[in-house]
Amino acid sequence: xxxxxIVIILSVIAxxxxxxxxxxxxxxxxNAGLYGVDLCKNSKNKIPxxxxxxxxxxxxxxxxxxIPIVFGNGLxxxxxxxxxxxxxxxxxLLSICCMLLLGFADDVLDLRWRYKxxxxxxxxxxxxxxxxxxxxxxxxxxPIPFREWLGASINIGFLYYIYMGMLAVxxxxxxxxxxxxNGLEVGQSVIIAISVIVFxxxxxxxxxxxxHTFSLHIMLPYLATALAxxxxxxxxxxxxxxxxxxxxxxxxxxxxxxxxHFSKTxxxxxxxxxxxxxxxxxxxxHFVPCPRHRLPKYSAETDLLQASRTVIVKKDMTFLxxxxxxxxxxxxxxxxxxxxxxxxxxxxxxxxxxLIKFGPMPEVRLVIMxxxxxxxCSCIAFVIRYPMASYFYDT
Numbered sequence: 535x536x537x538x539x540i541v542i543i544l545s546v547i548a549x550x551x552x553x554x555x556x557x558x559x560x561x562x563x564x565n566a567g568l569y570g571v572d573l574c575k576n577s578k579n580k581i582p583x584x585x586x587x588x589x590x591x592x593x594x595x596x597x598x599x600x601i602p603i604v605f606g607n608g609l610x611x612x613x614x615x616x617x618x619x620x621x622x623x624x625x626x627l628l629s630i631c632c633m634l635l636l637g638f639a640d641d642v643l644d645l646r647w648r649y650k651x652x653x654x655x656x657x658x659x660x661x662x663x664x665x666x667x668x669x670x671x672x673x674x675x676x677p678i679p680f681r682e683w684l685g686a687s688i689n690i691g692f693l694y695y696i697y698m699g700m701l702a703v704x705x706x707x708x709x710x711x712x713x714x715x716n717g718l719e720v721g722q723s724v725i726i727a728i729s730v731i732v733f734x735x736x737x738x739x740x741x742x743x744x745x746h747t748f749s750l751h752i753m754l755p756y757l758a759t760a761l762a763x764x765x766x767x768x769x770x771x772x773x774x775x776x777x778x779x780x781x782x783x784x785x786x787x788x789x790x791x792x793x794x795h796f797s798k799t800x801x802x803x804x805x806x807x808x809x810x811x812x813x814x815x816x817x818x819x820h821f822v823p824c825p826r827h828r829l830p831k832y833s834a835e836t837d838l839l840q841a842s843r844t845v846i847v848k849k850d851m852t853f854l855x856x857x858x859x860x861x862x863x864x865x866x867x868x869x870x871x872x873x874x875x876x877x878x879x880x881x882x883x884x885x886x887x888x889l890i891k892f893g894p895m896p897e898v899r900l901v902i903m904x905x906x907x908x909x910x911c912s913c914i915a916f917v918i919r920y921p922m923a924s925y926f927y928d929t
Contacts, residue, residue: 537603537604537747537751538747538750538751538754540600540603540604541600541750541751541754541755542754544596544599544600544755545596545754545755545757545758546758547596548592548593548595548596548755548758548759548762549758549759549761549762550762551592552588552589552592552758552759552762552763553762553765553766555588555592556585556588556589556762556763556766556773557766557772559582559585559588560582560585560772560773561582563582563583563584563585564580564582568582568583568584568641568642568776569581569582569583570583570774572716572770572771573827573829573832574714574715574716574829574830574832574839574897575770575832575897576834576837581771581772581773581774582773582774583641583773583774583776584638584641584642584774584775584776584777584778585763585766585767585773585774585775585776585779586637586763586775586776586777586778586779586780586782587634587637587638587641587776587778587779588763589759589760589762589763589775589779589782590630590634590637590759590778590779590782591634592759593630593755593756593758593759593782593786594627594630594631594634596755596758596759597623597627597751597752597755598627600751600755601623604751605620618668619744619748621664621667621668622664622668622748622793623748623751625660625661625663625664625793626661626752626789626790626793628660629657629658629659629660629661629702629785629788629789630782630785630786630789632656632657632660632785633653633654633657633706633781633782633784633785634778634781634782636653636656636657636781637776637777637778637779637780637781637782638776638778640653640777640778640781641776641777641778650706650707650710650777651703651707653706653781654702654703654705654706654707654781654784654785654788655699655702655703657702657785658698658699658702658703658785658788661698661702661788661789661792661793662695662698662699662792664793665695665698665792665793666695669795671795672689672690672691672692672693672694672695673687673688673689673690674687674688674689674690674694675687676688697797698788698792698797701788701791701792701797701800701801702784702785702788702792704784704804704811705783705784705785705787705788705791705800705804706780706781706783706784706785706788707780707784708784708804708807708808708810708811709722709723709780709783709784709807710777710780710781710784711810711811711814711818711883712806712807712810712883712884712885713780714827714828714829714830714883714885715769715829715830715839715885715897715900715901716767716768716769716770716771716897716898716901717764717767717768717769717771717901718885718901718904719767719775719779719780719783720760720763720764720767720768720775720779721764721768721901721904721905721908722806722807722904722905722908723760723779723783724757724760724761724764725905725908725909725912726783726787726803726804726908726912727753727756727757727760727787728757728912729803729912729915729916730749730753730787730790730800730803731750731753731754731757732916733746733796733799733916733919734746734747734749734750734753734794735750737796742794742795745793745794745795745796746794748790748793748794749790749793749794752786752789752790753786753790756783756786760779760783763775763779769897769898769901787800787803787804788800799915799919802914802915802918802919803911803912803915805911805912805914805915806884806904806907806908806911809884810883810884813867813882813883813884813887814882814883815882816855816858816862816882817844817881817882821852821854821855821858822844822846822855822858822859822879822882823844823845823846824844824881825842825844825881827842828842828881828882828883828886829842829885830842830885830886830889830900831843832897833894836894837896838894838895838896839889839894839895839896839897839900840889840894841869841880841881841886841887841889841890842880842881842886843878843879843880843881844878844879844880844881845876845877845878846859846876846877846878846879847875847876848872848874848875848876848877849875851877859877859879862879862882867887868880868882868890869890884904885900885904888900888903888904888907
């Protein structure tokens with residue numbers, strides 16, 4: 535317990551350091567050409583990009599500072615030194631550090647999407663190696679209703695490592711594609727982090743005490759630095775976080791989910807991101823035309839955001855495209871306008887879905903609604919994890 539208290543103290547310090555550094559480094563990023571313009575506002579002021587690298591660096595430095603404090607006593611007695619726990623922490627920080635580097639490279643070089651899928655896979659390798667050495671548990675517990683046919687558990691072997699690698703890829707990119715308005719990337723990450731911390735605190739009394747203590751050691755400094763970044767990224771944004779923050783955040787959640795053995799629970803906290811991903815699949819895989827930016831459209835006259843749209847030329851439509859559009863129309867998940875030659879429909883993101891269901895609205899109201907939806911989904915996740923789980927598992 536004393537180690538958690540120390541982490542809390544270090545995290546509070548990290549918050550204030552991050553809060554002071556971000557405004558002091560803004561001009562440095564602009565002078566280096568790392569800046570953008572907020573497309574959802576009238577103002578064309580330069581806003582520094584990739585400031586997620588600042589919060590990411592402070593998060594890692596705080597975690598590095600924590601190492602000698604926690605493991606210092608073990609250095610005096612090498613026979614009792616917790617080598618496995620030390621290896622887990624180093625692998626976790628190495629994977630996060632790799633994503634910090636690769637995310638910043640993406641912000642600077644604007645890498646193609648195929649690299650955004652490859653980079654998290656490479657960065658997760660230290661994590662998977664340590665998991666193999668320390669645990670190598672590749673068994674899934676079968677839900678009670680299916681045990682008559684499949685048994686109590688099933689060992690899927692190497693497929694489990696593919697699943698964990700895909701988890702890292704999903705977490706990093708899921709936050710990245712649910713983005714585009716002030717405070718959304720950091721806001722959703724903060725709510726997920728708080729959800730994980732609450733889950734850890736609940737589980738501290740269980741038999742996985744060490745695993746959830748490890749998770750808290752990582753999540754508390756992450757949350758502190760993310761909150762400091764959110765202060766500057768909230769509407770109206772003074773800084774943009776860039777892909778760096780999304781990559782670091784996704785890998786951090788993947789790290790605690792894998793090494794603390796609750797990867798399925800982590801996915802429950804990603805319900806809005808899963809919904810957004812499934813809704814976006816037709817455009818992500820180019821079954822439906824996908825523009826470079828799917829940001830909501832800003833109206834300067836009303837100062838409101840409305841759903842952005844994509845154009846489908848009817849003569850170029852495949853059978854699959856026609857089927858997808860028709861299904862989306864039937865279940866009322868798209869707003870379609872068509873003439874003899876084209877079909878115009880909203881871009882397939884959760885942000886645009888909110889705008890077609892609730893109508894045009896100010897940016898700050900939209901991000902608050904999305905954050906409330908994230909909170910609602912976290913509450914649903916806890917209901918699934920505890921009351922409902924007893925119907926499917928022996929808990």
